[in-house]
Amino acid sequence: MKTIKSSVKFFIFILTGLILLITSNIVGELQVYQGSYVLTYGVAIASIVLLTGYSGQLSLGHSALMAVGAYAAAIATNTYGVTPGLAIVIAVLASIIFGYLLGSVVARLSGPYLAGTTLALAVSLPTLANQFSFMGGEQGLMFDVGTPPSRFGESFSLYKWFFWICAVAALVTLYFISNILSSRYGRMFKAMRDNQLAAQLAGINTSQLKIMAFSISSGMAGMAGGLMVMLISGVSPSAFPLSLSFLLLTGAVVTGVYSLKGVMLGGLVLVAMPEIADIIALNVGGSDRLTATLPGFLVSALLNLAVMFAPNGPGQLLNRSHLKKKLGKEINDQK
Numbered sequence: 001m002k003t004i005k006s007s008v009k010f011f012i013f014i015l016t017g018l019i020l021l022i023t024s025n026i027v028g029e030l031q032v033y034q035g036s037y038v039l040t041y042g043v044a045i046a047s048i049v050l051l052t053g054y055s056g057q058l059s060l061g062h063s064a065l066m067a068v069g070a071y072a073a074a075i076a077t078n079t080y081g082v083t084p085g086l087a088i089v090i091a092v093l094a095s096i097i098f099g100y101l102l103g104s105v106v107a108r109l110s111g112p113y114l115a116g117t118t119l120a121l122a123v124s125l126p127t128l129a130n131q132f133s134f135m136g137g138e139q140g141l142m143f144d145v146g147t148p149p150s151r152f153g154e155s156f157s158l159y160k161w162f163f164w165i166c167a168v169a170a171l172v173t174l175y176f177i178s179n180i181l182s183s184r185y186g187r188m189f190k191a192m193r194d195n196q197l198a199a200q201l202a203g204i205n206t207s208q209l210k211i212m213a214f215s216i217s218s219g220m221a222g223m224a225g226g227l228m229v230m231l232i233s234g235v236s237p238s239a240f241p242l243s244l245s246f247l248l249l250t251g252a253v254v255t256g257v258y259s260l261k262g263v264m265l266g267g268l269v270l271v272a273m274p275e276i277a278d279i280i281a282l283n284v285g286g287s288d289r290l291t292a293t294l295p296g297f298l299v300s301a302l303l304n305l306a307v308m309f310a311p312n313g314p315g316q317l318l319n320r321s322h323l324k325k326k327l328g329k330e331i332n333d334q335k
Helices: 002-024 029-054 062-080 084-106 111-129 158-182 184-194 196-201 206-232 242-255 263-284 288-309 314-334
Strands: none
Touching: 002 029, 002 158, 029 062, 029 158, 029 184, 029 206, 029 242, 029 263, 062 084, 062 111, 062 206, 062 242, 084 111, 084 158, 084 206, 111 242, 158 184, 158 206, 184 196, 184 206, 196 206, 242 263, 242 288, 263 288
8 A cells, every 4th residue: 555655656747847848848948937836935945844834943044055055066066076966965955964864963852942943054154155155255156057958958947947857856856755754764753743751752763763853854955055056156145144034934834834735826826926016016106115124024924823813724724624524514414
């Protein structure tokens, strides 16, 4: 039965990849580029879902973890001349190592103490990057992904190449993490999240489990950072601000922090909000200040609505509606 479920899951991911690749040949260049951002944000949100939603460790410093991956990819490309694909793999490995070291330090922390530590990391890391010349200082480092492979034809644009890389990276990452969460490690993560003391009494080494969750989550965030540095063609301290951590956390809460299914919806929300804000500001005839502050206001309003009506994501509303219909049908049958 487990083998059948795994085969179905693998088929769904392959089918999703084919749909994404076909879609990239239908829509315009702008939509393809925006789709790359949706996939990148989706991977970053998934890393928060794993760490916070499943293992119960609140992190406010995911922008710093993304920056580690971004700098690793840029340094590998500029210094050693590796290909963009290999640079993203290096970004993941560097972030896993960084996450392991960070997890080993904060394994005994929880709640606001852990959140404060990761918050301090997100604030201090940009300043640290300015101190080393090989990181490019305030100017940062360039990341040249190069031209698309010629075998795809002359009509294959650089934006499509971005989208294909992001699509493959996101699908592989989400497939990998969904299998982990479906295994005994996922059950142990949930047990530790719900009651850490009970998990310890059941024989679970929660310290090692926290380090494992931090390492995997950091690797996923590093993947998102490697994809992001490709999309913006460079990395600098200002490219991964503290506000990015709050934005990703908002996306996770809006789409359900306890479920991996809505992460791409969260990425879509984060990409769509600035566009919606521009349309509203244009129709209202607002100033540049309104245009700049409106996206944050809309995201905050959406976050408040999600916390009030669907704290576990949109799936909670669908499940509630399904249960009401099922209950109503049972009552009618009894009558």
